[in-house]
Amino acid sequence: MPDTHAPNAAAALLPAIRAIVGDRGLLTDPADTAPYAQDWRKLYTGRTAAVIRPANTTEVAAVVKLAAQAGVPLIPQGGNTSMVGGASPTEEGSELILSLSRLSQVRAIDPLDMTMTIEAGVTLKAAQNAALEAGCMLPLSISSEGTAQIGGVLAVNAGGNNTLRYGNARDLVLGLEVVLANGDVWNGMRALRKDNTGYCLRQLFVGSEGTLGIITTAILKLVPKPREIAVAFCAVPSAEAALDLFGRFQAHDQAAIQAFELMSGLGTEFVLKHIPGATLPVGQAAPFYCIVELATPRPNAGLRGSLEAVLEGALEAGTVVDAAIAESEAQRAAIWKLREEHSEAQKREGASVKNDVSVPVSKVPAFIAGATAACEKLMPGVRAVPFGHMGDGNIHFNLEQPIGSDAAWFLAQDHAIMDTVNEVVREYGGSFSAEHGIGRLKPYMMPDWRGGPELDLMRRIKAALDPANILSPGRVIG
Amino acid sequence: MPDTHAPNAAAALLPAIRAIVGDRGLLTDPADTAPYAQDWRKLYTGRTAAVIRPANTTEVAAVVKLAAQAGVPLIPQGGNTSMVGGASPTEEGSELILSLSRLSQVRAIDPLDMTMTIEAGVTLKAAQNAALEAGCMLPLSISSEGTAQIGGVLAVNAGGNNTLRYGNARDLVLGLEVVLANGDVWNGMRALRKDNTGYCLRQLFVGSEGTLGIITTAILKLVPKPREIAVAFCAVPSAEAALDLFGRFQAHDQAAIQAFELMSGLGTEFVLKHIPGATLPVGQAAPFYCIVELATPRPNAGLRGSLEAVLEGALEAGTVVDAAIAESEAQRAAIWKLREEHSEAQKREGASVKNDVSVPVSKVPAFIAGATAACEKLMPGVRAVPFGHMGDGNIHFNLEQPIGSDAAWFLAQDHAIMDTVNEVVREYGGSFSAEHGIGRLKPYMMPDWRGGPELDLMRRIKAALDPANILSPGRVIG
Numbered sequence: 001m002p003d004t005h006a007p008n009a010a011a012a013l014l015p016a017i018r019a020i021v022g023d024r025g026l027l028t029d030p031a032d033t034a035p036y037a038q039d040w041r042k043l044y045t046g047r048t049a050a051v052i053r054p055a056n057t058t059e060v061a062a063v064v065k066l067a068a069q070a071g072v073p074l075i076p077q078g079g080n081t082s083m084v085g086g087a088s089p090t091e092e093g094s095e096l097i098l099s100l101s102r103l104s105q106v107r108a109i110d111p112l113d114m115t116m117t118i119e120a121g122v123t124l125k126a127a128q129n130a131a132l133e134a135g136c137m138l139p140l141s142i143s144s145e146g147t148a149q150i151g152g153v154l155a156v157n158a159g160g161n162n163t164l165r166y167g168n169a170r171d172l173v174l175g176l177e178v179v180l181a182n183g184d185v186w187n188g189m190r191a192l193r194k195d196n197t198g199y200c201l202r203q204l205f206v207g208s209e210g211t212l213g214i215i216t217t218a219i220l221k222l223v224p225k226p227r228e229i230a231v232a233f234c235a236v237p238s239a240e241a242a243l244d245l246f247g248r249f250q251a252h253d254q255a256a257i258q259a260f261e262l263m264s265g266l267g268t269e270f271v272l273k274h275i276p277g278a279t280l281p282v283g284q285a286a287p288f289y290c291i292v293e294l295a296t297p298r299p300n301a302g303l304r305g306s307l308e309a310v311l312e313g314a315l316e317a318g319t320v321v322d323a324a325i326a327e328s329e330a331q332r333a334a335i336w337k338l339r340e341e342h343s344e345a346q347k348r349e350g351a352s353v354k355n356d357v358s359v360p361v362s363k364v365p366a367f368i369a370g371a372t373a374a375c376e377k378l379m380p381g382v383r384a385v386p387f388g389h390m391g392d393g394n395i396h397f398n399l400e401q402p403i404g405s406d407a408a409w410f411l412a413q414d415h416a417i418m419d420t421v422n423e424v425v426r427e428y429g430g431s432f433s434a435e436h437g438i439g440r441l442k443p444y445m446m447p448d449w450r451g452g453p454e455l456d457l458m459r460r461i462k463a464a465l466d467p468a469n470i471l472s473p474g475r476v477i478g
Numbered sequence: 479m480p481d482t483h484a485p486n487a488a489a490a491l492l493p494a495i496r497a498i499v500g501d502r503g504l505l506t507d508p509a510d511t512a513p514y515a516q517d518w519r520k521l522y523t524g525r526t527a528a529v530i531r532p533a534n535t536t537e538v539a540a541v542v543k544l545a546a547q548a549g550v551p552l553i554p555q556g557g558n559t560s561m562v563g564g565a566s567p568t569e570e571g572s573e574l575i576l577s578l579s580r581l582s583q584v585r586a587i588d589p590l591d592m593t594m595t596i597e598a599g600v601t602l603k604a605a606q607n608a609a610l611e612a613g614c615m616l617p618l619s620i621s622s623e624g625t626a627q628i629g630g631v632l633a634v635n636a637g638g639n640n641t642l643r644y645g646n647a648r649d650l651v652l653g654l655e656v657v658l659a660n661g662d663v664w665n666g667m668r669a670l671r672k673d674n675t676g677y678c679l680r681q682l683f684v685g686s687e688g689t690l691g692i693i694t695t696a697i698l699k700l701v702p703k704p705r706e707i708a709v710a711f712c713a714v715p716s717a718e719a720a721l722d723l724f725g726r727f728q729a730h731d732q733a734a735i736q737a738f739e740l741m742s743g744l745g746t747e748f749v750l751k752h753i754p755g756a757t758l759p760v761g762q763a764a765p766f767y768c769i770v771e772l773a774t775p776r777p778n779a780g781l782r783g784s785l786e787a788v789l790e791g792a793l794e795a796g797t798v799v800d801a802a803i804a805e806s807e808a809q810r811a812a813i814w815k816l817r818e819e820h821s822e823a824q825k826r827e828g829a830s831v832k833n834d835v836s837v838p839v840s841k842v843p844a845f846i847a848g849a850t851a852a853c854e855k856l857m858p859g860v861r862a863v864p865f866g867h868m869g870d871g872n873i874h875f876n877l878e879q880p881i882g883s884d885a886a887w888f889l890a891q892d893h894a895i896m897d898t899v900n901e902v903v904r905e906y907g908g909s910f911s912a913e914h915g916i917g918r919l920k921p922y923m924m925p926d927w928r929g930g931p932e933l934d935l936m937r938r939i940k941a942a943l944d945p946a947n948i949l950s951p952g953r954v955i956g
Contacts, residue, residue, distance in 0.1 A: 203681035253776035298731035464942035
């Protein structure tokens with residue numbers, strides 16, 4: 001579906017939109033709209049005649065109805081933290097930005113139902129805090145949570161560190177309210193754990209990145225707040241050993257694992273070198289490290305004993321060469337800092353090319369070995385620094401420029417590097433976009449990876465739900 | 479979409495279908511086809527020119543392509559255990575049954591990935607057993623599991639006792655292979671925990687009851703086999719107390735709860751009266767009973783201690799008046815027998831009208847009180863025997879005929895009773911079909927409950943994916 005929308009149509013619609021949302025709900029000064037028109041990675045600097053900021057669902061619906069009648073495309077936007085330009089308008093200026101940030105109420109929390117009713121514009125962090133205050137936990141955590149908003153988090157099916165236990169964003173959604181492409185409102189706000197009454201519409205909107213409808217309100221599942229958390233940092237001789245260690249924790253008590261992260265020795269070296277205060281919690285460097293975090297709402301659960309029991313067996317088997325268990329909240333934070341500062345350390349070390357990929361969990365070691373070898377063959381001296389969510393198979397397979405090479409020369413080869421990594425991803429039945437989505441950055445890859453009947457199905461669904469092609473046109477399915 | 483298909487077209491297609499599936503793959507003798515044409519509840523006795531039994535996906539696809547070209551409707555069928563006639567052909571004889579039962583291989587189990595690759599025709603019980611042999615558990619259990627097949631289980635998004643912990647069938651699906659309405663095959667067989675590459679098609683097919691595509695193969699999530707299971711039978715003074723008890727177990731260790739079931743005192747009386755060998759594990763009768771089952775793969779987890787700790791607090795608070803903890807596998811089975819024999823005991827007591835409904839968990843007590851009062855007002859003397867999955871809000875709200883009343887007179891008022899119950903369900907934001915689906919029995923209720931933009935969306939999706947309306951026409955969305 002080509003973008004045949006005209007910039008003038010967008011501008012012509014503004015008086016009618018202002019009549020709906022009022023002065024406070026419409027930004028038209030370029031100084032005001034510019035921050036909304038650029039994505040935070042600064043991959044795209046778009047133009048727009050206005051940022052529309054409705055105050056409630058009724059206003060959103062009225063705006064969409066107008067836009068649909070006029071054929072003016074809308075780009076729904078939450079916290080504008082997309083990694084793939086999913087919330088950025090094009091350079092033509094034909095698209096209007098629809099910001100959900102004024103829908104900012106946590107409407108209700110029910111600790112017995114373990115549900116939260118929440119509007120699209122609440123930041124993930126504010127939602128987490130509201131849940132904690134009610135004695136519950138919203139078990140979704142991503143690095144942009146201070147800025148990312150619930151509507152966007154659901155629209156892109158965000159993942160993060162705790163997916164292996166609690167699932168992705170889509171696994172936390174019970175109910176949705178969605179403004180459809182014709183301005184109708186679908187009220188699917190049901191707080192039910194079982195409801196087999198027709199097609200599962202909510203899972204179609206979750207992950208559609210704003211191309212099928214605009215999420216305005218949601219009912220999310222919560223879990224009890226953990227009372228006990230135990231964290232270990234483990235030095236392992238290989239990625240295979242890391243996988244074996246994960247299997248041991250799964251067999252011991254899968255339900256207690258809250259995170260299982262992998263880091264390469266080199267990536268960890270970068271953190272120790274570039275990040276002030278970072279220290280290695282174990283006595284000797286190793287080819288790989290794992291962070292395992294156990295958590296439970298049960299009192300006196302003895303999670304430390306669980307860690308010790310599993311690690312003892314792993315040490316005996318040679319699966320782990322050394323390990324440190326956090327004795328305090330400060331030690332726990334210090335361990336996690338080694339993981340969280342990976343991107344920053346890579347940036348300070350030099351230029352890097354990022355791949356957000358996934359494979360089946362059992363294939364992570366083979367994938368890392370294969371992708372490392374393929375990249376080194378493509379570019380001798382390139383430095384692979386894989387890290388990420390081993391427990392769910394999502395590896396951030398980043399490549400650091402060869403020592404002494406020119407950064408611009410290196411970055412100019414980003415597509416060749418990404419293609420090389422992705423060929424190995426494909427070999428193991430993986431995904432070229434595990435948690436970041438497609439947005440504007442990756443629709444060109446869809447025909448190759450999801451072509452044939454799959455992309456055809458997606459296009460038929462898009463045409464059925466948004467026949468005028470006004471919701472984020474060209475994104476996701478191209 | 480009216481059924482405008484002609485019986486003759488189906489018969490005319492048989493030679494071409496025989497050429498695809500061979501003699502072994504085609505049943506045309508009415509003596510052979512009759513069992514497939516009647517649902518197990520005997521609500522529908524349909525007619526069909528043939529039961530097609532393809533041996534593999536390629537044959538399924540070729541048959542569907544032929545049927546699509548000829549405009550002949552197909553009714554996909556697994557174990558034929560639908561509660562709502564979802565797999566039964568109409569009386570006109572214009573529909574052919576497509577049985578998936580010969581796609582019967584468990585292709586692979588990976589205990590590290592915790593996945594199972596399985597064909598549509600494997601029974602749920604066989605799938606459970608295969609998982610157990612590999613040291614894992616397929617955590618889905620329904621009463622028809624010995625007959626129900628994986629394809630059907632996924633097509634209807636089956637629920638059961640363990641939904642509160644492991645989710646419904648849809649929560650266990652990672653990958654799918656689906657034959658589409660035009661005979662194309664969608665290969666979505668990905669064993670990935672994270673994959674954000676376009677719309678979530680698998681969740682559209684799961685729960686669509688065969689109206690959007692035919693599931694031929696799946697990749698399912700497994701969990702580790704429990705090493706320790708602890709079960710308690712609790713007498714409680716009210717449904718409110720049962721809810722309070724559930725909240726206590728949630729707060730203590732949500733991740734350990736594997737089932738939390740509710741039974742009325744009267745329904746339990748029926749079991750004790752009609753089922754040989756049934757005994758009450760506690761000293762005194764009570765208005766309601768709960769069964770709570772904890773399970774963990776952790777060794778020496780002390781689940782019995784967890785039960786005792788929570789029950790002690792609940793006894794002190796008056797939430798529980800008496801409780802018995804199973805000391806052996808035999809005692810555990812005896813406790814579960816009280817729950818599992820509820821339907822049979824009701825049958826022996828007399829005629830009953832069944833409602834498979836759900837409300838938010840916190841609303842279960844108010845719903846039970848409201849629906850009981852409404853039914854007693856409608857029909858003095860009617861006996862409410864609610865039971866079911868309190869932990870996920872799914873209550874089987876069954877009504878037993880008044881003592882001494884005429885069974886036929888009672889059953890003739892089934893619609894009035896169901897409507898009365900459903901009005902209370904609606905009051906609490908519930909669902910009129912929690913786990914049994916819509917099939918042929920309940921499409922008439924869809925406009926009232928899911929009408930407006932929701933049913934309109936479903937119809938647009940159906941038209942987009944099955945424009946010739948050949949897959950289970952008239953089911954689900956009418």
